[in-house]
Amino acid sequence: MKFNFFHLMPWTDYPREPTEWPVSNKDFEPERGRQLYADYIDCMAYAEQCGFDSIGCNEHHFSPYGLMSNPNLIGAALVHRTKRVNLAMLGNLVPLLNPVRVAEEYAMLDVMSGGRVIAGMMRGIPHEYIAYNVPPSDSRERLREAVALILKAWTEPEPFGWEGQFYQFPAVSIWPRPYQKPHPRLLMSGTNEESVEFVAQHKAKLGIVLIADLAVARANIDLYYKVARSYGWEPVPEDILIGHHTCIADTDEEAREHMRKGLDYFHHILMRPQRSAQELVIKKTRYYQREESSEKFQARLATLRARSLEEQIEAGSVYCGSPETVVAQIRRVHKALGHGTEQFTMKVGNMPDKVVRRGMELFRDRVQPALKDL
């Protein structure tokens, strides 16, 4: 099993429950921000020493939820701080961006890192569309066209033009081209049937996070295999990334205390302002083209929020406990899903960095060695 160390880069000192999105930035303190970036990048680079196989970056806008509005900048900072690990770029939010620029920046990272980029092609969570004023109703078609254009930009040997529905470029020939041949492996999110089909069609790795129900996740994975086979290829377990909020501490009690506090900040401060904006997008646009996908998304978030920590552990949504407890939890989820890549979000909300680092070391010393057979 492969392990991805994922970081949201949250702002940890937001002083009150935010009531609106975008969140006013008057509470952002530059010096505190400088320190957070320094600490977070150190921590992410430390994941290599702790045995992780990749480090995950992603893209969010306009709130203390995450300070990584451009994940490629953090990827660039990590390139020279690491030697071995892959850089799992779980942004960019492709439909929001200039696809040629995405192709160029991923290619730069891939060349600079000697071919260590996993190229996330994400659609983003609904409210991000407000940030860059892109019609959410167009999101899926934009993603489809942008991914096609990016693949072309990476692989065409001669300059080419693109005349699409959303993008028109009379002449494209990016420098550099990617290091990997023919191009970096794609990774896409697949938490509903609509998106899983899209992922499989593109021979991309499948990413699933915020699991509320193992049976639903299993159904998506089965569909991924099925659609992949219909397109003539067979995924391997490593192609399936499952994300979990994770706290590993010396004892179960200690881990649960840290996790409770971290999740409380995560749900009540970091996630809170996004809910109303997400509802606007989901209810007022065709972000989800199938009605049931929209209902599932909102129900999943509400379910996760309402559950106690114990219920979330039981549901396979989070890992939390001593190394031995977490090993057992991972084995149980692995038995249900058969995935080959685990993603840990170990900085949960405002969890102290020393707790995160202790967890990373316990992972290195007592979790990963106990899972060698997976």
Place this chain on the structure above:
Amino acid sequence: MPFERQELSLPSGKLSYFVAGAGAPLLYLHPAGGFSVSQPLEALSTRYKVFAPVTPGFDGTAPHESVRSMEQLADLAARFADKVIGERCDVIGQSFGGWEALWLAVKHPEKLDHLVLEAPAGVPAGGKGGLPSDPAEARRKLFAHPDRALPMTKPIEQLQGNRRMLDHYRAASLSDGALPARVAAIKSPTLILMGTKDEIIPPETGRFLKAQIAGSHLAYVYDAAHVIQSDQPERFLRLVSSFLERGDAYIVNWGASAASAIPGGLG
């Protein structure tokens, strides 16, 4: 749609008003220059029934002796809404009219649906801004694109009379001692429009209102001075019609369907 002039008798005096169009009611509160029909207002009248009371004492009308402050003027607007409109309505207040609209929203929230404030006066401006007394200087600050301004058809005496009425309403300084502490009570969905080149009402005003009115939206209209409707009629109409149509959801880009939400056409 042509605006028709009508008159209403109230206990405090006679009130002239203009009305045009058909549809949901929209109350327009004019600026210190008095009432005039801008392109966006005309376009809005294709989808809304626009009511525009003439502030007593402006445009040659008689002042009401018992109405001598912006707060009392808002009370008068509420009475007008009761008598003539008779239901909740959207409100656009421009500059001086924005000040009046703020008081209306504070004191008579039940009268309002959406509130649009175009470069509103009456709240703190960080010591900046203000209306120059020299007419040429004032005009320079009102418009970034004077060529787009409506032709000046009002007699000079009427314009001077309008200006004098600011004293009548204790509004000449463009600031209001009591209003700022009250605006946090506003619950109406609110859109605050500020021109990027406005030197009369500076950005501090928009920031103050945005911070005070929970859930409000602040939008800067690029390349507009104080009279946004005149400098950037299409941008003004696009924002206002989208906000009136969708409320808080106006921040979501609706793509091609958004175009159909813009009423009328700008000639």
